[in-house]
Amino acid sequence: MSSGYWNQKAETCSPDERRALQSERLVKTVSHAYNNQKLYRERMDKSGVLPGDIKSTDDLHKLPFVYKTDLRDTYPYGMFAVPMEQIVRVHATSGTTGKPTVIGYTRGDIETWNECMARSLRMGGVTSSDIIHVSYGYGLFTGGLGAHYGCELLGAAVIPVSTGNTSRQLQILEDFNPTVIMCTPSYACLLAENVQKEKIKHSLRAGFFGAEAWTENMRRFIEEQLGIVALDIFGLAEVCGPGVANECECKNGLHIQEDHFYPEIIDPNTGAVLPEGERGELVFSCITKEALPLLRYRTRDLCSLIKGKCSCGRTTIRMEKPAGRSDDMLIIRGVNVFPSQVESVLMKYNDLAPHYLLVVDRVNNTDTLEIQVEMSDTLFSDEVRKIEKVERGIRGDIESTLGLSVKVKLVTPQTIARSEGKAKRVLDKRVIL
Amino acid sequence: MFITQVSVFIENDPGRLSEITGVLARENIDIRALSIADTSDFGILRLIVNEPDKAITVLQGAGITARKTPVIAVRLKDSPGGLHAVLSLLSNVEYVYAFVSRGENDAYVVIRCENSEKAVEILKNNDVKLLTDAEIFE
Numbered sequence: 209m210s211s212g213y214w215n216q217k218a219e220t221c222s223p224d225e226r227r228a229l230q231s232e233r234l235v236k237t238v239s240h241a242y243n244n245q246k247l248y249r250e251r252m253d254k255s256g257v258l259p260g261d262i263k264s265t266d267d268l269h270k271l272p273f274v275y276k277t278d279l280r281d282t283y284p285y286g287m288f289a290v291p292m293e294q295i296v297r298v299h300a301t302s303g304t305t306g307k308p309t310v311i312g313y314t315r316g317d318i319e320t321w322n323e324c325m326a327r328s329l330r331m332g333g334v335t336s337s338d339i340i341h342v343s344y345g346y347g348l349f350t351g352g353l354g355a356h357y358g359c360e361l362l363g364a365a366v367i368p369v370s371t372g373n374t375s376r377q378l379q380i381l382e383d384f385n386p387t388v389i390m391c392t393p394s395y396a397c398l399l400a401e402n403v404q405k406e407k408i409k410h411s412l413r414a415g416f417f418g419a420e421a422w423t424e425n426m427r428r429f430i431e432e433q434l435g436i437v438a439l440d441i442f443g444l445a446e447v448c449g450p451g452v453a454n455e456c457e458c459k460n461g462l463h464i465q466e467d468h469f470y471p472e473i474i475d476p477n478t479g480a481v482l483p484e485g486e487r488g489e490l491v492f493s494c495i496t497k498e499a500l501p502l503l504r505y506r507t508r509d510l511c512s513l514i515k516g517k518c519s520c521g522r523t524t525i526r527m528e529k530p531a532g533r534s535d536d537m538l539i540i541r542g543v544n545v546f547p548s549q550v551e552s553v554l555m556k557y558n559d560l561a562p563h564y565l566l567v568v569d570r571v572n573n574t575d576t577l578e579i580q581v582e583m584s585d586t587l588f589s590d591e592v593r594k595i596e597k598v599e600r601g602i603r604g605d606i607e608s609t610l611g612l613s614v615k616v617k618l619v620t621p622q623t624i625a626r627s628e629g630k631a632k633r634v635l636d637k638r639v640i641l
Numbered sequence: 642m643f644i645t646q647v648s649v650f651i652e653n654d655p656g657r658l659s660e661i662t663g664v665l666a667r668e669n670i671d672i673r674a675l676s677i678a679d680t681s682d683f684g685i686l687r688l689i690v691n692e693p694d695k696a697i698t699v700l701q702g703a704g705i706t707a708r709k710t711p712v713i714a715v716r717l718k719d720s721p722g723g724l725h726a727v728l729s730l731l732s733n734v735e736y737v738y739a740f741v742s743r744g745e746n747d748a749y750v751v752i753r754c755e756n757s758e759k760a761v762e763i764l765k766n767n768d769v770k771l772l773t774d775a776e777i778f779e
Contacts, residue, residue: 583650583683583706590648590685590710590753591735592678599682617682620652622704 214330214362215323218467219522223515226523230470231264233495238262238271241501244289247278248503265470268493269481273504279309279446288312290499300348301445311350311445312499318357320496321448324465325358328454331463331520332414332439334388336363341386341412343377343395343628344419346370350449351419355390358451364388371395371628378402381410389415390441393422393430394631397562400433410434416441418450420631421530421548425555427459429562440529446505447492453527461514461526468496471525472504473513487512490527538568538634540575543612547633550579553605559586563624570638576615579606583618642761642771643711645693646751649686650706653679661686661705668699673777674740674751689714689740689751691778712753713760714772719748727752730763749777 213219239259241248251272252258261270279287288295296315300308313321334340340359344351352370359366367384369377371391377399380386389396389412396417403410412434418441430438442462443450452469453462464471469492473482476489490509494502514526531546538545547566554560560581567578579602587598595618603616625632651657658677665672665688674689690696693709700707717723728734733755740749749772754760764771 583652585701585706585708588648588650588706588708590646590687590708592680592685595650595683595685596680618650618652620650620654620657620704621706623652 214327219524229467234265235262237495237501240289241503245287247282271504273506274502275506280307283307284310288499289501290314295499299350299445314498316498320468322357322361324451326362328441328451329358329362331454331456338364338388339386340364340366340388341369342366343369343371343391350445354449378408382408385411387411387413392419393417393426395628396430398626400430404433412436418442423548423552425552426562444507447494456520458519461528463522463524463526466525470495471513485512540577540612545610549609550606553609559584565624566634568636568638578615578617580617580619582621582624644714644774646710646712647688647690647693647696648708648710651684651686653682664699664703670696676738712751714749714751716747716749716770716772719746727769730767731760
């Protein structure tokens with residue numbers, strides 16, 4: 209099924225060969241950042257590190273970190289390391305947790321991004337004969353345009369559907385015969401439900417889903433409902449956009465395009481680099497970026513790295529499917545809760561729709577967590593005690609996963625809001641006085 | 642020897658019950674009996690209607706969770722001790738509700754037992770009059 213590699217040399221070279229290239233690129237980028245990014249120069253000076261101290265990737269740990277807040281503090285363009293005349297595109301994040309962060313790209317940055325997207329698509333067996341339905345949002349969000357130009361570089365026919373208007377999306381699936389779809393995993397679930405309900409005939413065989421953390425159970429749901437291979441695509445705007453890493457058909461970790469984005473796993477509390485294979489916070493150094501050469505950028509994503517050659521033949525380092533972004537993490541009565549943990553429990557119940565809402569509140573100074581799940585025809589019974597037994601079962605499973613007492617509320621089907629982009633899984637009603 | 646009950650899930654939320662009765666009213670469905678079991682979170686509405694299949698279709702079409710449940714309906718004497726005479730024959734009764742009969746001295750009661758087949762047998766052996774869907778709506 210595999211159609212080879214988009215860039216055989218970059219993806220299958222020996223680790224030593226790659227390490228030499230990474231070191232050379234890192235050295236160049238450190239001096240570019242030091243010379244052209246005021247904030248990072250000051251931070252390096254403060255840490256007592258000079259560009260000359262970084263001779264290879266072995267010295268990377270000496271460099272200070274960069275945080276999302278740095279981009280906010282220098283909003284909008286303060287971290288750009290090239291003059292505006294060299295910038296050809298600007299993207300921004302949604303800014304749900306504060307000011308948006310603004311990302312600029314030079315022509316070279318865009319070319320790198322497209323290259324990484326093309327490599328990602330080829331990993332899933334996509335070729336120029338494919339028709340690709342892109343329903344990531346087109347606009348400031350990196351998903352739509354990022355996916356789009358990667359598809360074009362690969363030579364596939366891309367349908368820029370963007371988000372919204374589910375009935376039109378279904379019509380395109382039925383009439384335009386796309387073979388590949390790209391969207392958020394939560395939207396894939398919504399489309400899958402509708403494809404089943406409206407008996408839509410489609411030609412899809414693969415999908416690339418990202419921009420949200422998702423679980424193996426959700427993958428099974430999408431694969432079964434749509435009859436496709438569902439692969440995880442990872443990226444973040446600050447580092448580039450989608451295509452930073454992607455699963456190959458082996459589905460055993462996401463191959464990181466590490467000749468452009470050098471990964472480390474650190475202890476989020478101490479900042480120390482963790483031993484190989486341990487789970488911690490993912491940190492990226494953009495070793496070829498011109499416009500925004502972020503070094504040791506704290507992604508807040510939690511995962512581990514997998515070294516060694518994959519059965520697909522690629523030698524690039526892989527990241528474990530991320531458990532969630534620490535930005536998504538809720539702290540409830542002092543316990544860390546990721547919506548994806550709740551999701552992995554719910555998806556074990558075949559009868560439940562993959563839509564849920566975590567309602568967090570504070571009653572008498574104590575945090576409460578209510579999990580709303582939609583009732584389904586098969587779980588329903590005419591007897592109260594049978595429904596209560598279902599609720600208790602779900603509650604028990606979630607409580608043992610989270611280590612936190614919760615309330616499960618079964619609600620009317622189709623009443624939890626469906627999202628066309630990133631799903632809204634949490635309603636935090638806590639008012640901290 | 643069962644009649645068809647329509648069981649409906651109702652989230653405990655303002656307006657949910659009238660949403661359901663609204664759907665049935667629009668479709669001209671005749672409700673002969675009903676009972677509601679409720680907890681603080683949700684309720685189960687149990688209905689005996691003239692067209693159960695149509696009721697299920699229109700309710701599901703409106704996004705409401707509903708299913709058919711076979712239940713026992715008996716006709717008994719509308720006099721003191723009438724209900725007791727029947728219930729004392731049965732064990733493991735899940736729920737019971739009565740509805741107005743159109744006869745003179747009779748009462749109709751819906752009974753849901755854990756083991757319905759066995760309950761039917763016992764009732765038959767004791768000459769209790771079991772009702773069919775047709776008899777309820779005649």
